[in-house]
Amino acid sequence: MNPQRFLSPCFLSLMLALVFCFATGRAVAQPGNEPYRAVVGVDGVQHVNILAGDYFFRPKHIIVKVNMPVMFVVRVEPGIIPHGFVLRAPRANISIDENLSRESKIFTFTPSAPGTYAFYCPEKLLFLKSHREHGMEGILEVVE
Ligand SMILES: [Cu+2]
Incomplete structure (x- = not known):
């Protein structure tokens, strides 16, 4: 199996998770303002x-x-x-x-x-x- 084919969806979902966390963190931080x-x-x-x-x-x-x-x-x-x-x-x-x-x-x-x-x-x-x-x-x- 080509590791590239396995890695890239993993990498993509990790990136998505990170972006999501960042976005939610931002949203949660708002009430403090x-x-x-x-x-x-x-x-x-x-x-x-x-x-x-x-x-x-x-x-x-x-x-x-x-x-x-x-x-x-x-x-x-x-x-x-x-x-x-x-x-x-x-x-x-x-x-x-x-x-x-x-x-x-x-x-x-x-x-x-x-x-x-x-x-x-x-x-x-x-x-x-x-x-x-x-x-x-x-x-x-x-x-x-
Ligand atoms: Cu400072």
């Missing part, structure tokens, strides 16, 4: 847990109330690619620019102005696309 409204704890702080990885932040759309303390706890998925977290919104009195590490990083701030502010990973390797261009960005929406 829904806006996340921060929960106010008994301490009066708006707590938000953020997961970072190659190349995403989850949740990627966060809604918080203005003039109320916010605490971001940013955790990174295990991996070898370094990531960072930048959120610069001088108008709202927010300035964060830190590397992320294995341990969770905690960022606290009190947004002083409503608006929509971008956060992102600033990492970029040589001539490759930046992590932000790969989709590693999100939105902080500060509301009244």
